[in-house]
Structure formats: C-alpha cells, structure tokens
Amino acid sequence: MSTAVAAPRGQRRWMSLLARWETLLVLALIGLIALGTTLSPFFLTAGNFSNLIAALMEVAIMAMPMTLIIVAGEIDLSVESMAGLSSAILGFLWGAGVPLWVGIPVVLFVGALGGLLNGLIVARGGLPSLVVTLGTLALFRGMALIVLGPRGVSDFPSAFTELGFGHVPGTLIPWPFVVFLGLALLLGIVLHRTWIGRQVFAIGKNADTARFSGVRVTRVRVSLFVLSGVIASLAGVILTSRLSSARADAGSGMTLTVATVVLLGGVNIFGGSGTIPGVALAVLCVAVMQNALRLANVTVEVQSIALGLLLILSVVIPNFAHQAKSAVDRVRGGRPPPTDSVPHGEAALS
C-alpha cells in the first residue's frame, strides 16, 4: 500500500513519511477493530460491518474527488449542497412523472454544470476557492429549497431504493460500497499512476511553476471541480435512494465530515501531497470508530468531540514526528529535510 502509490519521483523522504502515515492508519484501524471486538461480540459480524460502512458511504464517495481537489491546492465546500440539489431535482422530476432513467442523468448533468460554475470562477477568475465554494454552498442549497421547498418525495420504486439500501446478491456488501471502491480504484490510478495525477500534484505544489512547465492549470482545475460536482450529485442520488426520500436539506453538514476524512487521510490542506489509499483508510477508520463508540454507548455528541480531536491530532503528530526527525538528523550532522516537504507543514491560507 505504501510504496506502490508512489508520489512524484525524487521525494523519497517525503514518500517514506507518507508511507508512515498510512501505516499509522492501518495500525489505528486494527486497534479500533480490536477495541470494537472487546466491546461487543456482534462487532465482528458481517451484518454489523455492512451497516457501519453503509452509513458513511456518501461522505466516502464525495471524499474521493475532494482528495484530488485538496491535493491541487483548492477546496470545494459546496459538495453537500450539490448533493442536496441533486436530491431535490431528482424528487421534483420523479414527482412530475419523469422516469428515473431520465432523471438521474439530468441530475448528474446539473452536478457537472454546478462544478463547471465553481471551476470557472475559481480558475478563470483567479478567486480563492474557499470563498467561491462558500458562495455556491449557499447558492446550491438555496436552489434546492426553491426547487422542492420543504416537502419530501418518498414514493420511489423499490428497484431504485435497492441501490442505496441493498447488498450485492449473495453477500452483505452494500451497493454504495461498490461505488466507493470503484471510484477509489479509478481515482487512485488517475492520481498516482497517470500524467493527469502528476499535473494535479504539480499544481498543488506550485501553480506558477506548473504553468511554466506546460501544465494547463486552468483546464485541470476546472475539470477537477466538474468531477467533484458530478460525484457530489451521484452521492445525492445514493443518499436519496438510501433514505428512500428526496429532500432539499439532504446532506446538510456533510462537507465538514468529508473534509475531516480527507485530512485524516494525510492530505495536506495546502495541496501538493496526499494519497487516495490514505483517504480510503481514513474512511474505514472513521466508520469503525463511530461504530465502536456506538457499541460502547458513547453518544453521537461525544463522537463529534472524538472526531475533532482526531483531526487536530492528525496534523500535530506528523508535525512533532517531523521536528523530532530533524532534531535527530541535526545531531547526526545530516542535512535537515526541506521544510516544505512536511505532509502537514504550516503554510499560509492561500
């Protein structure tokens, strides 16, 4: 898992740090599973795992394109609203008698348009994505409310709700998990194995350098936001299916969880580093942790405290590890590692 997902060449030290972060996540995962097993005999049953995974899948699916966007040095806060808009339009169309095989492509297309809007304002206008997507976070949610209002649409056919609710025949693997795995595999290969991925890393490290090296920065950025819009829209469809109900407020508050998962996965908030396997592992860790805490009768409120602490620790630990490492290097008389190669180094918010 570690070296197989090599970041750009010539970054050996950096790679080993990343590898260590993923190792840490694997250890955390094993520890959490062990903890869960001691808490309840039902923890290790397939049925339980199936449940704990299903509840987090929309977040996990949106986290995949978010990983690419954050690696490229941007952020998309509007994903939760796009999921809501997608749910609202799907419900509206279904309520108006439009069949789902028309409705779903329409909704995905709207997702692409929303992403295009984000991408064009950010990449063409040169505006900070944090503010632009804050604006579209409100805009898309508002559009969802305008389309569907306060009502919910819930008379979907069972074939559709099966998509979010059901399992792969003969197993207990939920369908959304299959979507997540496919997406993780696809985007993992794109990010870590193709020239597109290398361009994404290059832009995240230094957009100007990337531009002078012939990377079409604007095009890559716009494409990433379009991807994020489509996938957020897909997450909205899955959410609608899993809850058997289309609502304008679907997905409220999910962006924070998506961002938390991505950062827990070791992605640098300022871009330039991060891996898809790391984020996938973080998804599993969070799912297992939430479930273990639930079995231990820890309330949802305390779980949110745990998640927040985990997020902060995910930066503090590598920072201290890095400091300790450079101290050791200095004692040995070695050259200290360049400061900009810390996965979670401090940098300016820009």
Next chain:
Amino acid sequence: MADTSAMAAPGAIQTRGSWVSVFARQRELSLIAIMVVLGALVSIVAPQFLTLSNLTAVAALASIYAVAAVGEALVIITRNIDLSVEAMIGVVAYCVASILERHVLDAPAAIGIGIGIGLALGMANGVIVTLLRVPSIVATLGTLSIFRGLDYVIAGSHQVALAGLPPGFTDPARTNLMGFLPVFVLVALVVVVLGTVVLRSTRFGRQVYAVGSNPEAAAILGIPARLVEFVAFSVCGLLAGVAGVMWVMFFGTINGTAGTGIVLSIIAAVVVGGVSTLGGSGTIAGAALGALFLGFTANALPLVGLSQFWLQAIYGLVILVAVSADAVILRRLQRATAERRAR
C-alpha cells in the same frame, strides 16, 4: 494576488479619482449606498419595511452577527480563518442561560463568565494554531466539532425557557435608547469603534495587517507573528462570547443547538464587507456593515413576496458578486499602478 498589500491601508482613499473609483475602493461606502437604494426600492413595494419598529428589530438581530463578524474579520485579516465561531457562541449561550436558570450567579456575573468562556475557547484555538502549528482551517474545523460536542454534552436534551431567565434579562434586546437606537446596535458600534481605533492607530493594528499581507516580510521585520495571531483568535473568541450573551437576550429560549450553521453567514458578512480571505486587507466597519446588509436582505425578502427559500440562494449570489467585484477592482488597481510606474 501578491499586491493585496497595496490595499492594506484601511480606509485609504486616493485623493484624485472619480466618484466611481472612490465607491469601488470604499466597500463601506458602496455597501451603504446599495443598502439605501435597495431599502428605498423595498419600501416602495412594502411600506412596512421602513418603519422604526421593523428597522430596529432587524438591526438588533444583525448586531449579534456584526459583533461575531468583527472577531472573524480580525482573524481573516491575519490570513487565518475561524470556523468554530458558531460553536463558541452556542457554548456561551447555553452556559449563560443555564447559570441564570439555576440562580448560581446574578446577571452581570453570568455575563462576565460567558464572555470569559468565549475568551478561553478562543485562546484554545490560538494555542492550537500558533503553538501546535495546525493550519487554522483544520484546527477550527476540529474545534467546531469539539466545542459543539461539548455544548451537546453540557446541555443534554435540556432547554432553558424564557421563563427560566431572570425577569428583565432579555430586555436589552428590545430596548431602544432615546427611542430609536437599539442597545444591541450601540454594543456593536462600540465594538466596531474600538476595533477600528485599535487596527488603525496602534502598533498591534499595523502588525495585524502586516502579518496578513506578507507573513515572511513581517517575520523579517521582527513582528511577533504568532503572538499577533494568538491575540486575534483570542479576541475572536471574546467577541463570540459577547455575541453568545446577546444571543440569549435576543432569543430567550436556548438549547444545545444554539447558533448551528451561522458560521457561514458570519463569514459571508465578512466577505461581503470587503475583507479579503487572502489576508491583509479589509476593515472592521466593512465586516459589520456586511452583517447589517445580510440582515436587512433576510428581512426584506418576505416583504417583497419572495419566500424564505430564496434567502440561501441570494446569500450565495451576494458572496459570489462581492468576491468577483473585489477581484475586478484589484486587477484594475494593479493595472493602474503598473501604468503609473511605467510613466
């Protein structure tokens, strides 16, 4: 974008230049102008908009957001962000209400404790960002869930009702001084004036802009950047505490969810007020006016026949228009500066 420092001087107007450029550079003036024009239009359609009772009620609510927005603006000018403001407001609001309900302390002491809690939470943010070196967006994303979780744990499912508060405690939210000036607006004004004086006329104020516009240069100049950032986060917490107390007075009924989701409105107010999220530019008064603008927009919508559902969409558009305008003005300014240098 490196030239944001060109706009750093708060409230600096070039003496020469047309009216248009004055308005373009002065976000405060243009916001006031837009509010007056829109207010006039709305009052033609809905005369009840321009009544004293309506205006004071809206301004009182907007003042809570304005106080929080001033703290957020301070943090954003240092090139950081604080996403945990709403959770700090929530914790303070519940703690104050709960203390009063149990008659542990009298009102002034409870208010003091509430503001103190806000300050403590803000200092916690400051420590995590400056001492532990966690990027502020990550740190405050974390403390947003931690503080809100604390709020839920403290409150449980309990709700403090209006009847549980001492009689007269909520009066300031509805009192107008001299018949027209709501107490809350006065509080916001004091905060804005104090903040403006500190930012414009003190060494600390200059350091805030210096740290925000160019951290490396600030460090070379010997400015204690981390101390400045720590103070900014602490003041942001303190003002969230003030806003939390105002929240109790305004709403009266408080549970563990008070303030959920309002951080977006607060940041929107700051952005609409002309504070750049890239740091180093913008004014306190702009942020407060941004809050006032959003408050009046929310009030005017139903009056002109648009449902509340349009509010979110319009907020979103306002944010996009505001940041786009900033970018256009910035580019014009940079081009003008370049031309002047070329001559």
